[in-house]
Amino acid sequence: MAATPRLPAARVRTLRQRLLGWYHRERRDLPWRRTRDPYAIWLSEIMLQQTRVDVVIPYWQRFLTELPTVHALAAAPEDQVLARWAGLGYYSRARSLHRAAREVVTRWGGVFPRTPAELEELPGVGRYTAGAIASIAFGVPAPLLDGNVARVLARLFAVEASVDAPATRAELWALAEALVDPDDPSGWNQGLMELGATVCVPPPGSPRCEVCPLAGQCAARAAGRQHELPVRAPRKAPRALTWVTLAATTRAGALVLARRKPRGLFGGLWELPSAEPAADETPAAAAARVVAALGLPGRPAPRRAVEQEHVLTHRRLRLLAYRVTLPARGTAGVTIPGDAYDRVALVPPAELARHGLSSATSRLLEALSLA
DNA sequence: AATCCGGGGGT
DNA sequence: ACCCCAGGATT
Incomplete structure (x- = not known):
């Protein structure tokens, strides 16, 4: 188990200030950032699971045009939902999405729950997606941890243990929870992911530390280890x-x-x-x-x-x-x-x-x- | 804790 | 050819 970094309040303040400033200045104009509709945001988060932004955009727009509300989705035949998902992959996501829409209608009266715990009861919504919906759609100060955030935090705090190990995951979740900005959880969470997607990029690319708003606070950068972190578990052959x-x-x-x-x-x-x-x-x-x-x-x-x-x-x-x-x-x-x-x-x-x-x-x- | 589940874009 | 992506469910 890797040591949990200490987080002085002044350090947390600096990180929040720098990342939020950068994010609100530089953020990409993604279609789901133009809406406050929880249904549209939920749909984007399910589609974005293990799937790149550029691939999702046309699917998200088409899906939302044809099934614009959670009621429309709940009323649609499952075959139709899968037909609209065709080509995106991980098709259990579409089936779970459909079941979740029916639950939102029948159990929640068509109104999405707001807390991470309630959201996580929906099929296809795990800890990451629950935190994402709660923070982005409802402004709840819930943490989230995805591949981007894990990489950013592993570098920022020089986490040397494999980020795929359960103990390391727990440590990263704890970091994410301690860092999330109570005044702007949506901006903070999306800022971390945006940084990982556009600046603190994974191999075989190189992190663009020269434009990173957190470069001065980054432990991996200070040690010259930004190319070596995070450590990932080896992949099995197909x-x-x-x-x-x-x-x-x-x-x-x-x-x-x-x-x-x-x-x-x-x-x-x-x-x-x-x-x-x-x-x-x-x-x-x-x-x-x-x-x-x-x-x-x-x-x-x-x-x-x-x-x-x-x-x-x-x-x-x-x-x-x-x-x-x-x-x-x-x-x-x-x-x-x-x-x-x-x-x-x-x-x-x-x-x-x-x-x-x-x-x-x-x-x-x-x-x-x-x- | 391990395995299963798609597809594609970037290097 | 290899990497990994706004992960979740199942066993």
Whole structure:
């Protein structure tokens, strides 16, 4: 356990003054900084989990245009919510968002709770997001700790222990709590994150200490260790995975899509019916197995079409796509292709956008000239 | 405490 | 090729 730095009141005062001055002078004009609507701010915080600002902006704007209130979101079908999340990743966020909207309506009468403890009871809202909503939307002096803040604090106080270790996390949370400005918690919290995103940047970039408002107070800078901190836990290598996927179309051009069950990888999203080849099974045999699972009469033989790689943080997916045209009378009795799915549908090209597709599926359909 | 869960942009 | 991102839930 690393030593907890002492925080003299005068030091805290200086840090607050410098960071807040800098933030209110230099802050980026982000769309969710133009609203005070807790719903819009909550939506931004969920989308921003492990996701960059620039990626989120268009999603946030589109989502808010189509579902402008928590009531609209609560009333929407889950499939529609996932369709609007398609491409953003971490799809359990969308499902939790939807459940949380219904809770806000049913349990809280459509009015968001204001305290971190109450906010944290909402699905998809953890300690960080609760602190963010409480401080930014309601001005509650709650701390928050995200990747940016952890990096800034680790450098500012020269925290040498791994920032991924639970004991270090606790220490950083304690620092964040002691530092949050009671008069401007929103500005302080966003200032810390803004500093981490634009000045006190992670490797392989270099921290821009020459423009940092806290450079004079920074312990890592004083020790010349700003490039060495924070210490992160080593990353595990992604596991390799092969999926055989079947692009089955009718003569009219409709495509067979299957919806994955709610939990797990790509949960709730639509995709080409797929199967993982068994250890002793050839890809062609696995493709034939998918055809059989669809219950197609005559069991037409699929032909190998395209191969594509899709890299995730912890998975390396090899997608082997097979192509088949459905027999004319085969479209009525298409069955759910295996226990990874809970629905199957014939989707005309014009209706593809109404289905939530992962980027992997979108790219695959593109490569197959089906989208 | 470890693992799972997407995708993309910057270097 | 590698890093990590306005993290949370599950086991």
